Amino acid sequence: MDILKIDEKAEVGRIADKLIDLLRNKLHRRGLVVGISGGVDSAVSTALCVEALGAKRVFGILMPEHDSSSESVSYGQLVVDKFGLDHTMENIGPTLEAIGCYRWRDEAIRKLFPEYGDDWKCKIAIAGQRKGTINHFNLVVQSPTGEISEKRMGLKEYLQVVAATNYKQRIRKTVEYFHADRLNYAVVGTPNRVEYDQGFFVKNGDGSADVKPIAHLYKTQVYALARYLGLPEEICNSTPSTDTYSMPQGQDEFYYTLPYDKMDVALWNYNHGVSAAKLAATLAIDEEHANFIYKDIEAKRSATQYHHMNPLLIEDVKIGS
Amino acid sequence: MNIEDKVKEYILENYLFTDDMSALGNDDSFIEKGIIDSTGILEVIFFLEETFSLAVEDDEMVPENFDSVNNIAAFVNKKTAA
Numbered sequence: 001m002d003i004l005k006i007d008e009k010a011e012v013g014r015i016a017d018k019l020i021d022l023l024r025n026k027l028h029r030r031g032l033v034v035g036i037s038g039g040v041d042s043a044v045s046t047a048l049c050v051e052a053l054g055a056k057r058v059f060g061i062l063m064p065e066h067d068s069s070s071e072s073v074s075y076g077q078l079v080v081d082k083f084g085l086d087h088t089m090e091n092i093g094p095t096l097e098a099i100g101c102y103r104w105r106d107e108a109i110r111k112l113f114p115e116y117g118d119d120w121k122c123k124i125a126i127a128g129q130r131k132g133t134i135n136h137f138n139l140v141v142q143s144p145t146g147e148i149s150e151k152r153m154g155l156k157e158y159l160q161v162v163a164a165t166n167y168k169q170r171i172r173k174t175v176e177y178f179h180a181d182r183l184n185y186a187v188v189g190t191p192n193r194v195e196y197d198q199g200f201f202v203k204n205g206d207g208s209a210d211v212k213p214i215a216h217l218y219k220t221q222v223y224a225l226a227r228y229l230g231l232p233e234e235i236c237n238s239t240p241s242t243d244t245y246s247m248p249q250g251q252d253e254f255y256y257t258l259p260y261d262k263m264d265v266a267l268w269n270y271n272h273g274v275s276a277a278k279l280a281a282t283l284a285i286d287e288e289h290a291n292f293i294y295k296d297i298e299a300k301r302s303a304t305q306y307h308h309m310n311p312l313l314i315e316d317v318k319i320g321s
Numbered sequence: 322m323n324i325e326d327k328v329k330e331y332i333l334e335n336y337l338f339t340d341d342m343s344a345l346g347n348d349d350s351f352i353e354k355g356i357i358d359s360t361g362i363l364e365v366i367f368f369l370e371e372t373f374s375l376a377v378e379d380d381e382m383v384p385e386n387f388d389s390v391n392n393i394a395a396f397v398n399k400k401t402a403a
Contacts, residue, residue, distance in 0.1 A: 133382040134362055152379065155367040159360075303358045 003268050004220045008228035011221075015213050016052035022211055023053075023186060029210070031057035031185040035176050036087070037243060038062075038075030040235050041214060044222050045190040047229040048213050050083045059179055060087035063172045065096050067246040071234075078232040088179070092171050099171070105164035108157040112139055119144045123245035124161060126255065127152065142247055165244050169205025186210035192219045194263055198297070199304020200255050207307055218264040257296050258283075266293045324373075324394040331368055332390070336361065347390040362387055369393065375400045 023029055032049045036042050049058045062076040073089070080087045096102060109116045116122070121142040126135055137158045140150045153161070173187070180187045189209025191201055196215040201207035214222055219240065226236045240260050242249050256263045262283055269279045280290035322330070325347060330340075336356050337344050351357045357365065365387055366377050375397070377386075386396040 127379070133380065134366075134384060134387070135359060136363060136379075136382060155360075155363045158363070299359065303360075 004218050004224075004264055006217075006221050006224060008225055011217075012048065012051055012225065012228065015048050019049065019052035019211065019213060027186045027210055029180070029184055029186040031059065031183060032188050032211075033059045033061065033176050033180040033183070033185045034188045034190070035172050035206075036060045036062055036076040036079050037190075038069075038072035038079075038235070039240065039243070040219075040222055040226050040231075040238060041192050041195075042190040043075075043079045043231050043235045044225050044229065045188055045213055046079055046083065046085070047231060048225075049188060050085075051229075055083045055085055057185075058083070058085055059183060059185060060085040061172075061176060061179060062087065062089040063092050063175060064089070065091065065093040065168055066102065067244070069241070069243055069248070071238075072243050075232070075235055075238070078234065082230075082232065090175050092168070092175065095171055096167055099167055101164050101167035101171075105161050108160035108164070109139060109141065111157050112151050112153065113141050113149065115143075116141055117144075121246035123247040123249040124153070124158070125150070125249075140247060166202045166205055168244060169202040169207075173205055173208050180210075188213065189215070191215050192222050193217050194219055194256070194260070194267055197267065198255070198300045199307040201307060203307045218268060219260045220264045257293055266290075267297060270294055270297050324397050325390050327372065328369075328393050328397075329390050331372075332356065332365075335364075345390065347394075349390070350388050352384065352388055365393070369397060373397050373401060 019032070023032070031053060034042060034046045034049060036046055046058065046060060060076075060080050062073055062080070064073050079085075106116060106118075109122055113120075123140050125138045125140055127138045137153045138150050139153045139157070139161070140148060142148050176187050179185070187208075187210045189206065189212040191206070191212060192214055193216055195201055196212065214225075217225070223236065239250065250259075258266060265282060266279060269282065276290040276294050277287050279293070280287040283290070326342075329342060329345060329347070332351070333339050333342070333345060345356070349356070351361070351365075362384070366382070369375065369387075370377060377400075381396070385392060387393055
């Protein structure tokens with residue numbers, strides 16, 4: 001879509017300059033740490049850090065766990081290899097086991113599916129979105145023989161499964177800050193604009209960072225930069241996934257109401273005050289659906305304010321600026 | 322205690338941290354007034370299912386059923402009469 005077209009060369013230059021400016025004048029750290037997930041957002045963020053500072057001042061961390069797809073490591077390795085990055089691979093599975101991530105999650109799942117065992121797979125799917133009903137969540141499980149079952153989750157089970165899986169993003173961020181402190185580097189957060197705007201991140205998990213170089217870019221633009229920066233084909237052509245649950249889970253299945261390219265267009269139109277009727281014509285959907293999309297954008301913005309909030313104080317306290 | 326008061330007491334206790342019954346009108350919209358968010362609505366539904374021994378069906382999960390004390394009472398009355 002033309003509305004999302006950017007001048008890639010100029011944008012890469014602008015972001016690289018700003019990263020240097022922020023490191024020099026605000027962060028006072030001498031390099032950047034990036035958690036590399038194998039997805040396009042962290043790959044582009046890494047490439048931008050390399051553009052800004054050169055590969056030797058960027059440290060990459062691959063952090064698979066028991067439920068990661070095999071691509072998360074192999075694609076992550078492609079990124080590291082492309083730039084010859086200094087990096088480490090930290091399998092966080094044993095840490096997550098020790099802290100109870102899988103145990104708490106599976107305990108909640110077994111309230112719905114008592115037969116759920118270690119060799120089963122699961123994911124959460126959002127339900128109700130399109131029919132104008134309140135968003136709620138279904139648990140989908142797959143038995144070792146491939147049989148798939150789905151049930152609506154009670155609130156307690158839903159909150160417990162999400163709380164348990166949030167350990168993954170929070171442990172990853174803990175590892176990133178360890179390396180950042182060790183090297184005197186700053187930590188990069190890799191949300192794109194839709195994720196940042198719609199609060200699709202874990203507070204104090206992937207939401208935590210010192211600098212977020214692509215938070216102003218729509219996902220379509222991130223893909224355009226991926227191609228411009230010559231990132232591996234596999235990454236440029238990948239479909240966004242959460243890579244948090246053991247069953248494949250698209251982001252649009254869990255959080256958004258549309259596939260990413262249409263979600264970009266919807267959010268751009270919303271941000272530019274374009275009417276729902278025009279959005280409907282652009283996306284070839286009916287106006288009622290377009291109205292619902294706008295309402296959902298507003299609802300998510302409002303519901304996730306908490307994710308963006310810094311700790312609140314009883315009164316202002318003077319600190320260094 | 323009637324349904325309205327039971328629901329109101331739950332909302333006041335859990336979201337407004339008060340027992341002052343005048344802090345919430347029976348027609349006040351929970352969402353418009355910023356009293357509860359989307360997770361809060363799911364909590365209210367869970368409370369209703371437990372307290373009034375009813376099961377909220379998927380197609381009944383519309384905001385209109387749960388967005389005020391009076392709307393909830395009407396919904397509960399309809400469900401328990403059926």
